[in-house]
Amino acid sequence: MSDVERSKEAAGRAAAAEVADGMVLGLGTGSTVAPFLEAVADRIREEGLSLRGVPTSEETAVRARQLGIPLTDLDTDPVLDLAVDGADEVDPALRLVKGGGGALLREKIVAGAARRVVIVVGQGKRVEVLGRSFLLPVEILPFGATVTMRKVSALGCQPFLRTRGEEPAARPFATDNGNWILDCRFPEGIADPEDLHGRLLAIPGVLEAGLFLGLCQTLIEGRPDGTVEVIQRDEA
Numbered sequence: 374m375s376d377v378e379r380s381k382e383a384a385g386r387a388a389a390a391e392v393a394d395g396m397v398l399g400l401g402t403g404s405t406v407a408p409f410l411e412a413v414a415d416r417i418r419e420e421g422l423s424l425r426g427v428p429t430s431e432e433t434a435v436r437a438r439q440l441g442i443p444l445t446d447l448d449t450d451p452v453l454d455l456a457v458d459g460a461d462e463v464d465p466a467l468r469l470v471k472g473g474g475g476a477l478l479r480e481k482i483v484a485g486a487a488r489r490v491v492i493v494v495g496q497g498k499r500v501e502v503l504g505r506s507f508l509l510p511v512e513i514l515p516f517g518a519t520v521t522m523r524k525v526s527a528l529g530c531q532p533f534l535r536t537r538g539e540e541p542a543a544r545p546f547a548t549d550n551g552n553w554i555l556d557c558r559f560p561e562g563i564a565d566p567e568d569l570h571g572r573l574l575a576i577p578g579v580l581e582a583g584l585f586l587g588l589c590q591t592l593i594e595g596r597p598d599g600t601v602e603v604i605q606r607d608e609a
Contacts, residue, residue, distance in 0.1 A: 376597035380495035384595030385409035387603075388457045388493045391591075394422050397450045399483040400437055401458025402430040402476040405493045405595075409457050414440035427453060429483050430476040431549050447486055456487035460585070461507045462500050463492065467592055467606045468566050470503050472510030472583030475535070475548050481581055484588045491591045499594065502562035503584070508533070509557040510583035511573060515545070518553060521578035528572055530557040552580055 374382070385408030392398065392413055400410065410433070416422050418441070425445040428434035437444055458480055462470040469492065471477050484490050500506060511532070513521045518534070525532045532555040535546040545553045563569055566584050573582040592604040 377495050377497065379597045379599065380595035381405040381493075382408045382595065383599045383601050384493040384495060384593045386412040387593050387595065387601040388491050389413050389416060391455060391457070391491055392416065392422070392424065393454075394424070396424045396454040397445065397452070398424060398426040399453045399456025399458070399487050399490075400426040400428045400433050400442070401456065401480060401483075402433050402474045403459040405459035405495055406433065406457065407436070409493060410436055410440055410442065414442055417441060425450060427483055427486075429458065429479040430474065432474075447482070451486060453483065453487040454489070456484050456490045458484065458490070458492060460492050460494055460498060460589075461583075462503050463494060463498055463589075463592060464500055464503050467492070467589045467604070468503060468587075469585035469589055470507050470509055470583050471585050472512070472554065473507070475510070475546060475554055477510055477583045478512050478548065478550055478552070478581040481585060481588075484585065489590050490588050491593060492589045493593045493595070495595050496597065502564075503566055504559040504563035505561075509559065509563065510535075511555045511557055512548060512550070512552050512580045513555055514578050514580060515551075515553050517578050521576060522555060524576045525555055525557060525573065525579065528569065530559045532557045
């Protein structure tokens with residue numbers, strides 16, 4: 374196991390300690406959430422915890438069922454006690470870039486329904502400025518995609534349509550919602566995430582942006598030696 378994998382394992386398993394009996398959980402998507410799911414399943418089996426989870430992707434739903442984690446949905450349980458998810462970048466204000474796994478729209482809906490959001494990351498995800506090291510995912514409708522791409526580009530980035538497969542047979546990557554994703558390069562990073570977020574969402578055809586602002590209350594960063602650092606957002 375690499376240092377990065379060990380750090381993800383530490384963060385995911387530490388987050389499982391935040392789970393209490395009777396909770397309704399938001400279950401994120403990605404490689405750092407995977408050890409969280411495994412640790413939650415261990416606690417269900419060993420401690421007899423009773424809980425339910427709302428998955429943010431079909432991938433997470435499949436894995437949760439395999440592990441024996443009971444599932445529900447937001448129509449049945451519209452208020453979640455806790456959501457645990459990963460991030461592609463985290464800045465000092467605990468603002469996030471998410472969407473590398475293609476589940477950003479569902480992830481944001483679930484995060485918005487949770488009383489508390491815990492983000493788990495391995496080493497290398499904390500940055501001073503968002504958007505410098507990771508392209509910003511933006512979920513768009515397939516209809517009118519060329520027009521939408523032009524409008525997104527006018528905000529100062531270079532958008533790339535995410536694809537699946539190898540050229541020349543590559544085709545657009547489709548989210549679980551049937552939409553497409555633009556991965557947007559900002560050469561100097563994102564100077565004002567709040568302003569950009571508003572401008573992106575004002576574009577017809579843009580469904581959601583991978584900027585998660587004001588949603589993360591707690592960051593758990595894992596380290597290769599198995600320890601973690603826990604950072605709470607300053608609410609002042």
